Amino acid sequence: MSLNAPAGFAAIVTAAGRGSRAGAGDPKQWRPLAGVPVLARALAPFAGFERIVLVVHPDDMGRAIDLFAGSVTIVAGGETRAASVRHGLLSLRDSAITHVLIHDGARPLVSDEVIGGVIAALQNGAQAAAPALPVSDALWRGEGGRVTGTAPRDGLFRAQTPQGFAFQPILAAHLAHPHDAADDVELARLAGLHVAITTGSEDNLKITFPADFARAERILGAGMDIRLGNGYDVHAFGPGDHVWLCGVRVPHDAGLVGHSDADVGMHALTDAIYGALAQGDIGRHFPPSDPQWKGADSTIFLRHAADLARSRGFSFGNCDVTLICEAPRIGPHAAAMQARLAEIMDVPQDRVSVKATTSERLGFTGRGEGIAAIATAALLKG
16 A cells, blocks of 8 residues: 655665664565565555655665566665665755655555655655654663663654655755764754654554564464354254254244254354364264264354364354244343353353344245254454
8 A cells, every 4th residue: 555645755765784683584674574575565655656766785786676676766775874875865866856755674564644644744844754652661771681770751752764854955964964873863953954753653663673573464464364154054843842042942832853952053153163164064073974973962063163263273253143933032042042152162252142033934944844043153363
C-alpha cells in the first residue's frame, strides 16, 4: 500500500549499512521478512512519490539493480549514514524536487498515516518534520550491571523516519556539516532549521537485533495460522422419549437414530474441527463399522477433535452450531448446550454459540422426520 505524494516530493531510502547487531548472515535490509526482503517492504510505501532514491552499499549494487532497477534511482552509499544521505541528495540536486523524505531501509512497516503526517507538516510550512513517540518508560542510568541513577523523561521522544525536509535547506545542511550524525534532524538543527514533531507509530520499528524480525512478523501477522472448518450432520427420528443435542438430554416424543447416541449437533461440530485440521470426519477416526462405538457418548468424539487441535498448537477462536428442526424447542436448552460444549472442549463459554432455526415446514426437517445441524469452527495458531 502507498499514498500519492504531492508533486515535487521525493523519497530517499538508505540501505548502505551492514547491520552487524542483527546477527550473522546478509545485512538486515536484505533478509526476508514474511517472505519479502526488508528493504522491499521499506520501499513499497513510497511508490507514489515523484522520485525514489535508493542508497546501497557498493557491494550490494548488483542485487539492488536486479530487484529494483526501473522503479528507483540506485546510488552507492558512503562511509557513514550521513555520507550516504548526502549522496542521495546530490543525485536530486538538478531536479525539480522541492521536498524530500529520508527513510531508513531497516524500517519495513512504516504506514501511510506516518508518511502522510510528515507530508502535511511540510505542506503547512514546516522546513523540517519527523515522526516520533513520547518516551513513556522510566529512564535509568547504569554502570556495571547496576542502576546508578534516574533521568527525567519529560519532553523526550523516540525518533523515527521518514524525516522530511525542504530540499534545498537539507542539502545545504549536509554540505555544511559533512561529519556523521545520529540522523538528519541533528544536521537540520545544526543548520538552524526548526523541526516539527509529527505522530509516529509503535509498529514503525527499526530492525536492529535478531528478535526484531520476530516482532515485525507478528505485526504483519506472518506467524498466524487461521483455520476454518464446516460440519453438517443429519439424524432421523425413531422410537424414544428424548434426544441428545449438544451434550444435553432434551425430552421429546421420539429419539434420534444413529450408530452412536446420534447427537447431531455434537457430530456437526466435531466434523467442523476435523475439517479445519484437514483430518476428514468422525468416520475416519471412529468408524461406524467398529462395534465399540455403537451407542457411544458423542462427548468422546468432540473431546478427541478438540484435543487433536490443541496438540497441533491451535486454540479456538469460536465455534457456532445451528440446529435445524421443527421440534423439540431448542431455546430453553440453548444455554445449557453452550455450557456443555464449552466444558467438553475446555474453552470459555463465550467462544461457543448454539442456536436453532426451522425449515419453514419444508423438507425432511419440516415434515418432522429428523434433525439437521450445521457448525463452524475457527482455529487459531500464532
